Every structure is written in C-alpha cells, then in structure tokens.
Amino acid sequence: MTTTLAGRDLLTLSDFSPAEIRLVLDTAHSQKAAWAAGERDVPLTGMAIALIFEKPSVRTRVSFEVACARLGATPVVLSGSDSAFSRGETVADTARVLERYCEAIVLRTFEQAKLDEVARTARVPVVNSLSDDHHPCQGLADLLTIEEHLGRLEGVKLAYVGDGNNMAHTYLHGGALTGMDVRIATPPGFEPSTSVVEEATAIAATTGARIAVGHDAAAAVEGADIVATDTWASMGQEDEHAERLRAFAPFRVDETLMSCGAGGALFIHCLPAHRGEEVTDEVIESECSVVFDQAENRMHAQKALLSLLLS
Numbered sequence: 001m002t003t004t005l006a007g008r009d010l011l012t013l014s015d016f017s018p019a020e021i022r023l024v025l026d027t028a029h030s031q032k033a034a035w036a037a038g039e040r041d042v043p044l045t046g047m048a049i050a051l052i053f054e055k056p057s058v059r060t061r062v063s064f065e066v067a068c069a070r071l072g073a074t075p076v077v078l079s080g081s082d083s084a085f086s087r088g089e090t091v092a093d094t095a096r097v098l099e100r101y102c103e104a105i106v107l108r109t110f111e112q113a114k115l116d117e118v119a120r121t122a123r124v125p126v127v128n129s130l131s132d133d134h135h136p137c138q139g140l141a142d143l144l145t146i147e148e149h150l151g152r153l154e155g156v157k158l159a160y161v162g163d164g165n166n167m168a169h170t171y172l173h174g175g176a177l178t179g180m181d182v183r184i185a186t187p188p189g190f191e192p193s194t195s196v197v198e199e200a201t202a203i204a205a206t207t208g209a210r211i212a213v214g215h216d217a218a219a220a221v222e223g224a225d226i227v228a229t230d231t232w233a234s235m236g237q238e239d240e241h242a243e244r245l246r247a248f249a250p251f252r253v254d255e256t257l258m259s260c261g262a263g264g265a266l267f268i269h270c271l272p273a274h275r276g277e278e279v280t281d282e283v284i285e286s287e288c289s290v291v292f293d294q295a296e297n298r299m300h301a302q303k304a305l306l307s308l309l310l311s
C-alpha cells in the first residue's frame with residue numbers, strides 16, 4: 001500500500017503512523033540533497049499558506065516562510081495584533097474564511113483545543129507550529145537531525161531532562177513512533193502529561209520502542225546517545241521563572257551530566273536556549289552540540305511536510 005499524506009493535518013506527531021513519519025523523513029533527506037545539488041523544484045507554485053502566530057517565534061516563522069518560498073508558495077503571516085484570532089470572531093468563522101484563500105493553515109497558539117477546532121472546521125491541512133502541549137514540526141526536524149548524525153533512529157537512546165512540556169511530549173511521541181529508547185527525567189511536579197505517556201507507551205508496544213519517565217537526571221542520561229533539554233519556563237509561564245530556576249537547578253545539562261552519556265553523545269535543544277540555566281555554555285558550544293543543525297532542519301522538515309500534505 002502506498003503511503004500518502006495528502007490533505008492531512010499534523011496537530012501532534014502521534015497523528016502520523018510510523019510509516020508516515022518515515023515518509024516525511026525520507027522526503028526531507030532527499031529534498032535537502034536535491035537542493036544542495038542545485039535542483040529547484042517548485043511544486044506548490046500558485047498556492048498560499050497562512051502562518052498564524054499567537055506566540056513569539058524566530059525559527060518557526062523564518063523556516064516556514066523560507067520553506068514556502070522554496071516550494072513556490074506564498075506565505076501569509078498573521079501575528080501580534082493582526083493575528084487571525086484577535087478580533088472576537090469565532091475560531092470556526094476565521095478558519096472558514098482562511099480556507100477560501102489558503103491551501104494550508106499553520107498555527108502557533110496556546111491551547112491544543114484551538115488547533116483541534118481549526119482542523120475540524122477548515123477543509124485544508126492544518127499544522128501545529130507549537131502549542132502548550134506539542135511541537136511536532138520541531139520533532140520532525142530533531143528526528144531528521146538525529147538520523148543524519150547517527151544514521152539510524154531505531155534503538156537510539158534519547159534522554160530528555162527538564163520540564164515535562166511540549167518538547168517532552170514531542171520526544172515521547174517521536175521516539176515511540178521510531179523505535180527509540182526514550183528516558184524522561186523531570187523534577188517532581190513537572191512530569192509530562194499522563195495521557196501522553198500512556199499514548200507513547202501504547203505506540204511503543206507496536207514499534208519496539210521503550211519509554212521511561214522518572215526524576216533522576218543522571219540515571220536517564222546513563223549510556224544515552226542523545227541528551228535533550230528545553231527551557232525551564234515556556235512561553236506563557238514567564239511569571240513562574242524564578243520559582244522554576246530553583247526546582248530545575250539539578251536538571252541543568254553540564255559537562256558532568258553529559259559525561260554520563262555514551263561516548264560521543266550528542267546534545268540537542270530546540271532553541272531558544274537560556275545559557276547558564278538549562279544548559280551551560282560549555283555544552284552548547286562543544287563538539288557534541290548539534291543545535292544549529294536542528295534549527296536548519298526545521299526548514300527541510302517543513303518543506304517536506306508541506307509538499308506531502310499538498311501533493
């Protein structure tokens with residue numbers, strides 16, 4: 001059976017099957033190589049893609065705009081006071097308007113429920129470009145980066161230490177779907193959502209992946225091939241920053257924690273990084289850090305995703 005993603009939404013990585021994730025990654029690898037070889041395919045010529053930001057962004061906004069341009073599509077950015085959902089109109093009405101102009105809607109917002117509602121209403125593909133709960137586009141870029149560096153995903157040991165947030169959820173889903181050994185360590189009270197852990201565990205039972213969630217950073221990193229972290233206070237949690245600094249201090253990724261990993265373990269971070277908080281300068285600047293490869297791969301992964309959803 002041929003795998004196709006035409007017309008689909010991506011609200012969480014678990015919307016896709018292992019074969020569908022594989023299709024996105026293979027497409028991204030081959031489009032990236034083709035671009036480097038000078039090929040300039042523009043399969044989305046004449047299309048328009050709405051990029052809506054209800055939270056700040058650098059990487060996601062620029063990488064989606066460049067991905068659209070490279071595919072021949074026109075990106076239409078709505079952010080700040082121009083954001084699509086800022087004027088009292090119902091979410092459903094806005095979605096029904098946008099689909100009349102745009103072939104896809106990419107939305108960064110707070111509640112996952114808003115993405116669900118846009119996806120239910122709009123007849124065009126809807127992509128989550130970060131919500132409080134999930135960051136699937138970052139997840140695709142990170143899987144692409146890990147595969148580029150290690151040559152595989154199956155059996156890779158990925159340790160995530162820090163907040164049980166949207167990135168922790170994304171690694172749980174992404175690792176489960178690709179057969180990885182995912183270990184999450186958070187301070188007590190900051191665990192990932194139980195429903196995401198249960199969902200990842202159910203997916204893992206079908207792919208051979210392993211899922212473990214605990215509170216011991218060194219135990220999670222023991223023998224890991226990949227060490228991941230993220231900000232301790234996500235967008236919308238700025239008021240909790242000082243209190244979180246205290247709770248998260250034992251979860252900082254420093255050279256001592258990295259030394260618990262496998263020889264040559266890689267460090268990943270979706271960025272923006274808060275140097276001296278979740279990661280030290282020494283680690284993020286070391287040879288094991290591939291954070292800028294991840295940032296570049298946002299564009300390649302999203303280019304592959306858009307071309308598949310709109311094929």
Ligand code: CP
Nearest residue numbers: 057058059060270271
């Ligand atoms: N990693 C990421 O999503 O970065 P931005 O918030 O800058 O888009």
Ligand code: NVA
Nearest residue numbers: 165230234235270271
């Ligand atoms: N967890 C972070 C990720 C930023 C890309 C946040 O939601 O702010």
